[in-house]
Amino acid sequence: MQEKYLPHEIEARWQDFWDHHHTFQVQHNPSRKKYYCLVMFPYPSGRIHMGHVRNYTIGDLLARFKRMRGYQVLHPMGWDAFGMPAENAAIQNNSHPAPWTEENITIMRSQLKRLGFSYDWNRELVTCDPQYYKWEQKFFLQMWEKGLVYRKESRLNWCTACATVLANEQVVGGNCWRCEGKVVQKPMDQWFFKITAYADELLEGLKSLEGKWPDRVLTMQREWIGRSEGVLVDFPIEGMEEKITIYTTRPDTLFGTTFMSLAPEHPLVEKLIEGKHEAGVVRTFIDKTKRESKSEEGEVLEKEGIFTGAYCVNPITKKRLPIYVTNFVLMGYGTGAVMAVPAHDQRDFEFAQKYHLPISVVIQPPGKIMDPRQMKAAFEEEGILTNSGQFNGMKSSVAKLAITDFLERRKRGYKAVQYKLKDWGISRQRYWGAPIPAIHCGQCGLVPVPEDQLPVVLPRDVQLTGTQGSPLARHEAFLHVSCPRCGASARRETDTMDTFVESSWYFFRYVDPQNNQSPFSQESAESWCPVDQYIGGIEHAVLHLLYSRFFTRVLRDLGYVKLNEPFERLLTQGMVVKDGAKMSKSKGNVVDPDYLIEKYGADTARLFILFASPPERDLAWSDQGVEGAFRFLTRVWHLFHETVNNRWAGNQPPAELSFWVNKTIKKVTEDIEENLHFNTAISAIMEFVNYLSSIAPLSGLSDSFRGALKTLVVLLNPFVPHFAEELGSIMGFQGSMLNYPWPSYDPKALVEKEITVVVQVNGKLRAQLFVVPELSQTEIEKRARADEKTASYLQGKEIVKVIHVPGRLINFVVK
RNA sequence: GCCGGGAUGGCGGAACUGGCAGACGCGUCGGACUCAAAAUCCGAAGCCCUUCACUGGGUGUGAGGGUUCGAUUCCCUCUCCCGGCACCA
Incomplete structure (x- = not known):
């Protein structure tokens, strides 16, 4: 064994080994449980950046871990190769997108290989390949x-x-x-x-993802789909056959309508103004609005509008309502027409004030009377109906149903569901x-x-x-x-x-990528899908993930697959930041992965990234932190080196060694499997190493110490695979560590022989007792009182209560 | 404006179901090794006060309040930061 840890030599050797032994190739075997681990495939933009490294390191850790847990793991990689950057680069260099893309893929593939990721490269796919997009055209x-x-x-x-x-x-x-x-x-x-044909299903499906996808992604998708329930109501136009149909979620405010608002693009506008002397100004207004409506993002325009000269009739009150064209009604949502209820809608309120239109209160907050002349803002909450004929006195929620029902029976309105999704x-x-x-x-x-x-x-x-x-x-x-x-x-x-089409189904192609008869065989899809763990950036929370969910349902209805949801679990990893900002060329704060590999090796890079923060949070880059990761690996290396060279004289492993071994296995396993908290898993391994180093001199020659080192190597494998393979082979493992099972722990070994019980007086820590776990409360109390310091705090006080939490603490409440 | 998420040492972060706050790592300081430095190893450390020192005490998880024997954890109010949506009728 080399005295020095030489990552480059080790990493190159093991990467070769994996290649030659086809370690990462996978063929489905129905007798074994499967795990499909997928990271969002990259756009071949040039070179790998730290965000990629983080993304793929997390995926690789899980793939290797699951494999050691006995799963057959599908862990593929490919290229999202169509897109504008290639085209722009071609224009700039007076060349073609294809060679640019191909070169980038070659570079990035070799970078990924140098990081030692366990991809089955036989399944690599490129979306700009006609053999790929052929199937997309078929879909x-x-x-x-x-x-x-x-x-x-x-x-x-x-x-x-x-x-x-x-x-x-x-x-x-x-x-x-x-x-x-x-x-x-x-x-x-x-x-x-x-996609709107699947709006309801895409919304409903989110329920089945609760607890498996991050809440905020579910919320974002829910809001994006934007379902609302309401009523379509027809308002007859005075002197015309046509009606204006509006959509409202507040039928309870129908009696309070004082005018009608139309979007500038509304198809009836032209008819309404035809031959009227208002026609000219209305057209001018519409032109002006169209020009301005491309407003800056986030800015809310001043509400403006213009009277068309036409009137419609409230179908329930028969009141005559002036029809306005306004700049705040959107043609793209609902019907492009809105019944304006200034008393109960803030936008209508502002508009009515500006143009001196009547405000009619029809909903009163319980126990209050509102006066339209005194109102400073619309009352948008629910309340009790007033000025609403037969519906007076009803609560909003009741009136909504009653008025909807009334309209439906007279064929003046219909229940309707609207979506923001387009x-x-x-x-x-x-x-x-x-x-x-x-x-x-x-x-x-x-x-x-x-x-x-x-x-x-x-x-x-x-x-x-x-x-x-x-x-x-x-x-x-x-x-x-x-x-x-x-x-x-x-x-x-x-x-x-749109290139989002390619990425909406690539996860299906991976299961059978060389198939030239069909996009993939049903059998392969059933064997591998759904993706068990999908990993990628939060920036895809809506588009890519929603489109993929849509496509999965379409392919289901076309008979290709049998599932509804493509991704069982989703992990959205945070950004890599440095000096408080996302790494980017323009900020000049990028750390080049190649440089990192050259200086420390891939294992150090992987270890640091996994250790620095939990995956869903942003990762603050720290050059010193990287040093620390490297130092840790060097320390472990030396521990093994000294051990195999019999540098220690001792042969007396302490009794608690087995406790440590089992405790570490439990912690690391649970952190990876249940919480995906790799940073705490690593810190548990570090504590284990610290402990082993401290007992090495007195137990280095013993079998149990060497056994503990073997366990350590197995636990390290998913995190720093080259390093672990090397130490594993030194410790006598044959072939790849991936073929060794992940260790289980013995719960009996976790029972402690001595525990610490904390002594508190009025909740303040005063002493600690080291006792056997089964010691009775009476005995603990006795020992606590015998403690000099505790006694001084109990002196002259009346003990009101004694709280004993077995195995944890005893608290004296005194007066 | 609305909806999420967050705030813990100098820094990244940890803490089971309400039970010793600050694990692990970085940085810092002190020591060992060295002619010296780097590397490595050993040790210290939240903050404030106290003691010549050993020590002792107080205080502390964004701010304020509440529940509790006990709160980083539960409840209320507020501040700030990040993200999403934003005239969606």
Whole structure:
């Protein structure tokens, strides 16, 4: 055994060993229990950063631990390879996204290998591979057939100078981020996935994840879906056939409606103002609002509106209500029309005050009378109905039902459920993505690409300019096709899919990645899915995780899988921060993983990351902390070195050695398995090492001491695998430590022979007694009183009460 | 504004079900080794006061209050920090 701990030599050797012995390859075996451990796959952006290292270290620890616990573990890795950075880099370097992506993958793969992660590299997948996105195109066609895909006009950011669609984050202050050209809202036909068809199910499904996913992720998804129950109510328009339908969650306030608010884009507006002298000003107002509505994020605009000259009628009171177009009603939610109840809705209240519209109180707080003239704000809580005809005196909750019922019976209103969730727009006017398999035919309209023509391969021979729109639209060979239905010459769809589509199902492909007959066999999916532990950043709390849940249900309904939820447990790890900020190039506070590996080795990096904080919290980087981790490994190394070289003379292991061994096994096992608190597991190992070092001189030659070292090596294995493999082989383990079972502990060995009982007087610590666990209260009390210091506090006092917590403390309450 | 999460030494963090607060690590200080330094090893330490010293006492988990023999832990009020949502009718 080397005297010095030489991480590089050890790590290279064991990485080779694992490679040659195919240690990480896994084939499903129905007789063994399975564990699918997945970390969110990376975008191949260039090099691995500390966030990746943290993410993958946590996954690797669990994968190795579970394997030692007797599971067959699926632990795959791949690349989320489509996306804009590749395209931007290509534009900048006048090259192509493919080689850029491939080079990055090569670099990052070798970095991951140097960190010693236990991936089954045979299952590696790359989403820009036609053999991958082929199946995605197939899903698209099947979803289309099922009515889950549709086209709709929607407004996009359009740079007039580049003739390109921009993502929201590429619009800077109303201008293009690249050329600073003017950005306008351009309506374009877009492809959508009908995720709203699953809104209720996606919401309901969250219940089954309680306790297994972080609460805040569940809350965020719940709010994002944003379900509300209410009523659609029809308001007849004076002098017109049409009605205005509004959505409200407060039918109990219906009697308090004093005007009507329409969104500027509401389809009835034009009809309402037609031929009226208000038409001109209303149009001007709408134009102005459209320009301003792209307001800065988070800013609440001053409420404004304009009277249309038209009136509608409250279906229940028959009162005549002026119709306004306002800048605060959203077309995208509900019906784009709102019954305005200024007394009980703050927005309507502000608007009514500004434009001197009547305020009518119909809900009174219990035991109070509100006067509209005195009100400073709307009363939005529930209360007792007033000025509401036959519903007077009812509580809001009761009146809601009663009024809804009343409206339904007269066919003036209907119960309705609304969601904030919108359908998923998947069209991207971008080159580097999976082509949408559709054809535009002059005769037949939109025609799906026949399945046997998949994949629709993204052509490689394009020039990216960043202007003039998608290069696919100029690629003659790609563009021109004959219509699969009528044979006429037709045009291929040039939009590509949102890259979130690839990541919505990659976890299924891993179970059977080489399958060229189907996306994956049902059998493999049933064997491995769901993912038992999913690990990734909180930034995906809504989008990626929601889309994956949606896709899983779609694939279930298409007959591919039998599950509802793809990810059984979710761990969202915190950021890696340094000097109080997230590591980033612009802040200049990045620590390069390669540098770390060169200086200390992968095991030190892994140990520090796991030790520095619990996984869900942010990790504060500390160079000295890394030193500390390295120092710990060196200390352990020396402990083994001295032992195998018989440097210690003693052969008398203390009685409590077995207690220590068992206590440490218990603590480490439970911390990993139950709480995923790796930092405390490591501190338990450190305490164990400290103890072993302290007894080494008197017991280093004994078998039980050497046995304890063996246990230590096994416990260290998931954390610092190269290190543990090396010490394991020195201690006589054959092959990889991964094939050795995780140790169990003996509960009998955990029973202590002597315990500490704390003596308190009025809750203040005064003495400690060292006693056998079974000692009676009377005896403990006697000994406590015999203690000199305790006695001095009891002197001259009356003992009111004695509290004895067995095995812990005795407390004298005195006066 | 609404909804979450959090606040513990100089720092990262620990503490079972309400029972010795500060485990473990970093940093600091003192000592050993060394010509010297680094590395390593041993030891000290929440803070304040007290004692020549041994010691002794008080106080302490963001602030204030409450429940309890006993509160980092439970309840109420407040402050600050982080995250999410934000005209959603």
